[in-house]
Amino acid sequence: MCEGCASHSPIARRGVLKFALTAAAGLVAQQLLTANAAEPAKSENVLSPDAALDRLMKGNARYIEGLSRRHDFKHEREALSKGQNPFAAILSCSDSRIVPEYCFDTARGDLFVCRVAGNFASDDIIASLEYAVQVLQTPLILVLGHAACGAIDATIKTSKDGTTLPGHLPLIANALMAAVAAVQGAPGDLLANAIRRNVALNVEKLMATGPILKSFLDDKKIRVAGGVYELTSGRVELI
Ligand SMILES: [Zn+2]
Numbered sequence: 001m002c003e004g005c006a007s008h009s010p011i012a013r014r015g016v017l018k019f020a021l022t023a024a025a026g027l028v029a030q031q032l033l034t035a036n037a038a039e040p041a042k043s044e045n046v047l048s049p050d051a052a053l054d055r056l057m058k059g060n061a062r063y064i065e066g067l068s069r070r071h072d073f074k075h076e077r078e079a080l081s082k083g084q085n086p087f088a089a090i091l092s093c094s095d096s097r098i099v100p101e102y103c104f105d106t107a108r109g110d111l112f113v114c115r116v117a118g119n120f121a122s123d124d125i126i127a128s129l130e131y132a133v134q135v136l137q138t139p140l141i142l143v144l145g146h147a148a149c150g151a152i153d154a155t156i157k158t159s160k161d162g163t164t165l166p167g168h169l170p171l172i173a174n175a176l177m178a179a180v181a182a183v184q185g186a187p188g189d190l191l192a193n194a195i196r197r198n199v200a201l202n203v204e205k206l207m208a209t210g211p212i213l214k215s216f217l218d219d220k221k222i223r224v225a226g227g228v229y230e231l232t233s234g235r236v237e238l239i
Pocket of ligand 1: 093
């Protein structure tokens with residue numbers, strides 16, 4: 001068979017198609033990874049991991065005291081229309097009483113917030129955090145639990161009475177069960193202990209998850225921390 005015939009055979013055409021698709025996928029991936037390579041939208045958000053955590057905690061101190069800054073949303077719009085470089089990614093519970101942007105006194109473009117009831121690191125959440133770290137160059141991930149978490153309370157109740165929650169709710173309870181089981185029989189309040197353990201377990205999970213998060217962590221380009229929000233004071237206690 002001549003070269004011309006070979007290139008027109010079904011097998012060869014499939015090879016060409018596969019190559020074209022692979023090249024296209026590579027181009028998309030390259031565009032994704034370089035999407036934020038230009039000048040950062042907020043230069044003040046280019047921080048070391050420790051400085052990012054310090055800024056979060058200083059913002060929380062202002063929030064606790066009722067001294068939150070006035071944020072000029074109008075003048076930030078143009079810069080943020082061109083890109084984003086949030087200085088922290090927050091994995092928070094969906095609870096309506098927890099508002100990361102308020103509790104750390106931050107503005108638009110500052111926090112990359114992933115929320116799910118029970119603040120646990122599902123595959124979707126991990127992928128979102130990988131995007132923040134790899135593409136947006138976010139230096140800090142904070143897993144933020146909170147007092148009186150209904151998702152963890154419901155998990156404790158189902159583990160006690162053996163009932164199954166309706167609908168898709170077991171997906172959440174299953175994800176939180178390890179934290180509840182780990183503190184069964186420990187001194188102190190079961191719910192408070194489970195909330196803290198859930199944060200700790202998810203910090204550990206994120207730190208061990210490769211290839212992106214673990215690699216950035218090993219290179220000391222990011223830090224993964226955990227905290228619990230106290231409803232009465234608004235204080236975030238790092239754990
Ligand atoms: Zn909650």
